[in-house]
Amino acid sequence: MISEHxxxxxxxxxxxxxxWWRGAVIYEIYPRSFADGSGDGTGDLAGVRxxxxxxxxxxxxxVWFTPWYPSPMADGGYDVTDYRAIDPGFGDLRxxxxxxxxxxxxxxxxIVDVVPNHVSDQxxxxxxxxxxxxxxxxxxxxxxxxxxxxxxxxxxxxxxxEFGGPAWTxxxxxxxxxxxxxxxxxxxxxxxxxxxxxxxxxxxxDVLRFWFDRGVAGIRIDSAALLVKDPKLPDVATLHxxxxxxxxxxxxxxxxxxxxxxVADSYGDDLALIxxxxxxxxxRFARYLRPGVLNSAFNFDFLVCPWDADRLRAxxxxxxEVHAEVGAPTTWVxxxxxxxxxxxxxxxxxxxxxxxxKRYGTPTDLWLGLRRARAAALLTMALPGCVYLYQGEELGxxxxxxxxxxxxxxxxxxxxxxxxxxxxxxRVPMPWSGDTPPYGFSPDDADDEPWLPQPADWxxxxxxxxxxxxTSTLELYRAALRLRRDLPNLGDGPMTWLPSAPQxxxxxxxxxxxxxxxxxxxxxxxxxxxxxxxxSAALKGGRLPAxxxxxxxxxxxx
Ligand code: TEU
Numbered sequence: 001m002i003s004e005h006x007x008x009x010x011x012x013x014x015x016x017x018x019x020w021w022r023g024a025v026i027y028e029i030y031p032r033s034f035a036d037g038s039g040d041g042t043g044d045l046a047g048v049r050x051x052x053x054x055x056x057x058x059x060x061x062x063v064w065f066t067p068w069y070p071s072p073m074a075d076g077g078y079d080v081t082d083y084r085a086i087d088p089g090f091g092d093l094r095x096x097x098x099x100x101x102x103x104x105x106x107x108x109x110x111i112v113d114v115v116p117n118h119v120s121d122q123x124x125x126x127x128x129x130x131x132x133x134x135x136x137x138x139x140x141x142x143x144x145x146x147x148x149x150x151x152x153x154x155x156x157x158x159x160x161x162e163f164g165g166p167a168w169t170x171x172x173x174x175x176x177x178x179x180x181x182x183x184x185x186x187x188x189x190x191x192x193x194x195x196x197x198x199x200x201x202x203x204x205x206d207v208l209r210f211w212f213d214r215g216v217a218g219i220r221i222d223s224a225a226l227l228v229k230d231p232k233l234p235d236v237a238t239l240h241x242x243x244x245x246x247x248x249x250x251x252x253x254x255x256x257x258x259x260x261x262x263v264a265d266s267y268g269d270d271l272a273l274i275x276x277x278x279x280x281x282x283x284r285f286a287r288y289l290r291p292g293v294l295n296s297a298f299n300f301d302f303l304v305c306p307w308d309a310d311r312l313r314a315x316x317x318x319x320x321e322v323h324a325e326v327g328a329p330t331t332w333v334x335x336x337x338x339x340x341x342x343x344x345x346x347x348x349x350x351x352x353x354x355x356x357x358k359r360y361g362t363p364t365d366l367w368l369g370l371r372r373a374r375a376a377a378l379l380t381m382a383l384p385g386c387v388y389l390y391q392g393e394e395l396g397x398x399x400x401x402x403x404x405x406x407x408x409x410x411x412x413x414x415x416x417x418x419x420x421x422x423x424x425x426x427r428v429p430m431p432w433s434g435d436t437p438p439y440g441f442s443p444d445d446a447d448d449e450p451w452l453p454q455p456a457d458w459x460x461x462x463x464x465x466x467x468x469x470x471t472s473t474l475e476l477y478r479a480a481l482r483l484r485r486d487l488p489n490l491g492d493g494p495m496t497w498l499p500s501a502p503q504x505x506x507x508x509x510x511x512x513x514x515x516x517x518x519x520x521x522x523x524x525x526x527x528x529x530x531x532x533x534x535x536s537a538a539l540k541g542g543r544l545p546a547x548x549x550x551x552x553x554x555x556x557x558x
Contacts, residue, residue: 021218021272021295021386022329023491024061025481026111028390030337031068031090032076032451033429036441041448043429043441045091045099051432052099052106054463058394059481062109064220064274066337068096072122074189075411076337076427078222079120083207100215109217111274116204117223118190126191130171134180141197143183143229144171155181158235159247162186164415183233185226185247187411195227195256208263218272219260224288224297225277228252242284249277249284257293272296282322289328296386299331303339306352307372307547309503309519316383316505320495323385329492330385334376335393341426344399346372355412358420360401370396371547374476374536375517378549379505381480382515384495389477392430395461396473399425403452428452433464440464479534483551489513498527504544511556517549529554 029048037046045068055063067077070087077087086096100110119126125141132138134146145156147170155168162185169188173179183192193200208219228250236246243251257273264271275297279285282301288294299319305311323330334342339353347369348362373396381387403424408414413422429450432440437454439462459465466472484490489510500506503520506527513533518524523543526532529552532539537548544550 018492019270019272019295020061020109021270021274023384023386023493024109025059025381025387025389025484026062026064027055027058027060028064028066028336028388030066030076030391030427032073033427033441034391035430035432036438036443036446036450039443039446039448040089041438041442041446042089042451044089045086045095049095049099049102052103052108055103055108056106058478059485060108060389062111062217063103064111064218064388065113067113067115067222072120072189073409074120075187076409076423078115079118079122079187079190080115081120081123083114084210097214104215110215111218111220111272112211112216113220113222114204114207114211115222116193116195117226118184118186118192121189121191129182129191131174139180141194141200142191143194143233144180145183145233147178147181152178152181156183157233159183159185159233161415163412164417164420183229185223187415189411192229193227194229195252196231201256201259205259205263208260212264212267212271217270218274218295219264220274220276221257221260221294222276224257224275224294225249225253225279227256242281249279254287254293257288261292261294274298282318286322286326286328289323290326296329296331298333298336298388300333303333303335304353306350307346307376307519308351309505309517312379312519313497313505320384330383331388332380332383332385333388334373334380335390335426336388337390337427338423339426341397341399342373342376342393343369343396344401344425345369346376347398355420358422360421364398366398368547369398370473371537374473375519375547375549377473377477378480378534378536378551379515379517381484382490382507382509382513382551384491384493384509390426392426394474394477395431395463395466397428397431397458397461400428400452400455401425402455403428407452409452424452428454431458431462433462435459476534476536480551483533487513500527508554512554514552514554515549516544516552518544518546521546526550526552527554 032043034043035047035051036043038044068086068090069080070082070085071077071079086092103110128138129142146152148154155166159167161167167185168181170181171179184190185192225248230246234246273294275288275294277297278300302315305315319330344364347365408424410422410424429441434440438450441450466474496508498506505517508514523540523545526544531553533551533553535550
């Protein structure tokens with residue numbers, strides 16, 4: 001049973017009784033790149049433990065670790081060989097337990113990432129399957145099928161991997177002849193599990209218990225809409241009725257997650273199940289957030305929005321409505337370990353995000369991008385519900401776009417035949433201090449360089465160099481998070497749109513707080529207010545300039 005930690009401050013004072021996950025600020029840690037305690041150039045749990053005071057002082061409520069389990073790292077840890085252990089490069093289980101407990105002492109909850117769609121091709125189950133004949137029970141945990149064509153030389157269907165290329169790879173039988181094919185919606189080193197197999201279901205429910213027993217407060221569910229496949233494995237059509245796509249958002253998922261809910265609820269009522277659901281249709285998305293299923297999900301609709309007032313307003317409005325219908329808290333996400341850093345994205349002519357559009361050599365104005373990213377941060381932190389921050393976002397890090405090709409790691413890059421720069425650019429190790437790489441990421445006497453090279457011009461972006469500088473992005477985040485904790489109407493709760501010019505977003509939280517964001521080219525008048533609580537860039541002649549957000553104390557009516 002998880003007990004409420006005494007020192008835990010409520011994410012929203014207006015909601016003392018509301019569960020923590022309705023209004024939390026959740027900080028995503030990509031363990032490889034957060035802090036390196038051992039000096040081998042890769043981040044680890046010792047590094048995170050040493051930086052816990054930084055996270056506490058930043059003012060977050062929880063950390064989400066992307067997978068920290070043993071993994072060949074073919075997809076940055078999303079290729080897991082053992083869900084009940086820690087990758088030796090990161091530490092060990094004992095250290096994870098210490099970390100979870102120490103974080104909790106500081107008022108920080110821990111969320112772990114569970115990857116149920118697939119395992120590593122080095123997972124014992126897959127080894128067993130490869131060593132077993134066609135039709136065997138061991139192969140039944142995955143999707144093995146004979147090929148099409150005279151000699152089975154064609155994949156069983158035309159599904160395309162999320163990383164590009166075919167979603168099937170052919171195996172070789174023990175005698176050296178070509179064998180069956182297996183399904184992988186991601187890289188070939190990530191074979192998909194068959195969720196129709198009872199052992200797959202039992203195994204995952206047991207993995208949840210394993211981590212809940214160690215004090216974690218929530219689970220982030222990777223690729224949560226993809227687990228279930230139509231067993232007939234039909235080709236994908238142009239249009240599918242809701243729930244009838246062969247592998248996206250199938251209705252059987254609801255029952256799987258109801259099972260997970262029951263496991264979580266057996267520990268009390270404050271464990272969070274958070275879905276990574278990339279779904280275009282808001283009402284289908286919201287079905288996962290009904291009572292008895294998941295608690296919350298990442299709001300990718302908001303994340304992919306361009307820097308455009310109408311589009312953002314529409315996304316915020318729709319998000320708020322569909323979540324209210326099912327009683328779930330809204331979430332707001334600007335970045336994560338998969339997408340282009342906002343400072344870079346908002347500095348381009350196309351400020352939306354899509355995996356397909358990523359290209360080398362896209363012209364970027366980083367000054368403009370940073371200005372907008374800072375305004376977007378204040379917008380996000382003022383909206384109702386939960387906020388997800390990705391490590392380095394609080395430093396205003398840009399995407400690193402000049403990683404030497406030989407050092408790139410991301411399968412998305414390689415499977416696009418080098419057309420897509422991949423996701424390494426948002427995974428570059430954090431700069432903490434000093435003037436040159438590794439910027440305090442590794443100890444001074446480290447043997448190895450960071451696993452991805454850090455830019456030579458990041459001295460001004462380190463935690464050390466931004467600390468105490470009132471205009472720095474780090475201090476903007478610190479101030480915003482402090483206010484978010486102190487002001488009773490931020491976090492979970494209602495919002496009210498205020499009248500504004502078309503290119504301005506303005507809304508109130510409670511009777512005396514307003515957030516105003518100017519996305520247009522010209523300065524605008526601020527609404528009547530007592531004083532400015534926080535602002536992402538200086539006022540211009542008393543007006544709110546372009547690409548700037550302000551938090552205002554307004555007078556309560558009457
Ligand atoms: O990402 C999943 C993901 O991005 C896709 O499911 C998404 O739907 C698709 O690319 C959109 O076209 C998660 C992790 O966040 C990512 O790092 C992993 O590589 C991936 O799962 C596989 O585990």
